[in-house]
Every structure is written in C-alpha cells, then in structure tokens.
Amino acid sequence: MEYQQAKERFIQTWGTLGAQWGINRTMAQVHALLLISPKSLTTDDVMEELGVSRGNANMNLRGLVDWGLVYRDMQKGDRKDYFRAEKDLWVVAKRIADERKKRELDTVKDQLTILKQVEGNSPEVEEFKKVIKDIDNVTSQALQVLGMMTSAADNFLMKTIRKLKG
Numbered sequence: 001m002e003y004q005q006a007k008e009r010f011i012q013t014w015g016t017l018g019a020q021w022g023i024n025r026t027m028a029q030v031h032a033l034l035l036i037s038p039k040s041l042t043t044d045d046v047m048e049e050l051g052v053s054r055g056n057a058n059m060n061l062r063g064l065v066d067w068g069l070v071y072r073d074m075q076k077g078d079r080k081d082y083f084r085a086e087k088d089l090w091v092v093a094k095r096i097a098d099e100r101k102k103r104e105l106d107t108v109k110d111q112l113t114i115l116k117q118v119e120g121n122s123p124e125v126e127e128f129k130k131v132i133k134d135i136d137n138v139t140s141q142a143l144q145v146l147g148m149m150t151s152a153a154d155n156f157l158m159k160t161i162r163k164l165k166g
Contacts, residue, residue, distance in 0.1 A: 010036060011050070022100055023067075026052060027060040031069055031085060040073045040082035068095045097146060105143055112136045 001009075011032040018028020033049055034041060041049075046057045061083055064070035069092055073082040086092055115132045118125060 007036065021096055022103070023063075023096075024060070026050070026056060027063050030057065030060045031064055034064075034070055034083055034085035035087065037084070040075070040084040042080045042082055044080075046083070067099050097149070101143070101146055105139060105146070108139050109136070109143070112139065 011029050014032030014035070015025040015029040018031065019025045021028075023031070029050055030046055030052075033046060043054065043057045043061060046052070046061065047054055050057070052060075061070065064085075065072055065083075068086070070083050070085050073084055075082055086095070112132060112135060116129070116136065118128060118132070
C-alpha cells in the first residue's frame, strides 16, 4: 500500500473511531492528520489536506486545543498559528476519558442528585426512585472504574518515565 493511500485510510478510520468516542468525525480526522504529521500544520494545511472549509478547520482545531489533544505553536517570523498533536497516545486516551467523564458522567451524576429528591410514595414514584437509584449506582461504579484506569495509566507512565531517566 502506498503512503498516500495508507494516510487517507488512517484519517478515515480515526474519524470513524473518534465519532464513537464522542468527537465529531471531522475533528477526529483533523486530529489524525496532526498525529501523523512530522511537523506542525497551519489551518490552511488542514483545509487543503482534508478538503474542509476555513470555518470547519478553525472550529475543530479550537476544539482539539480545548480538549488538550492539540497544541498551538508560533513560528518565529510567521504570524500564522501552527498546530501539533499530542503524540503520546496514553496521554491522548486519558484526556479523552477525562473529557468524556466531565461531559457525560459528571452531568448524569448532577442530574441524578436532583432526580433523587422526588417526593411521594405512590407505586410510580417508588419505581422511579428505584430506577434512579440503580442508574446512580451504575454511574458511580463507572466513575470508580474510570478513576482507577486513569490512575493506573498515570502510575504506569510515571514508573516508565522514572525508569527511562534512571
């Protein structure tokens, strides 16, 4: 397989995967392009490579910067912004997990806290309370598992870094 074909396939595949992680397809494709780029790219580079509009490129680059998956670089003597991806995939996975936790699980937990305050003791209210309690338990367990996974990844990374330095 030629490089250009492999590159396009990777970008498309990462786009599909990103959509499953809760990132829009184009944002994931921009991320994929930056992941495999040996140098920082400009918005114009992203537009040209992916065939997207300036607004679409800008919006997705900004989103990736907000997620901590992409960094903005300045090049001496050039007024353009350049962008480069975080290349450590452990860091990428952790940031995606953290962002999804914040956007999804934390939001659900906040709503469940409110919903648990429902008043009444009719059969409908009791069933509602039971379901809310069960969802709260599952959400709490998911948060615990996610916390353990990211903590384990952090510990693994730190141990590995210490070994490399030592």
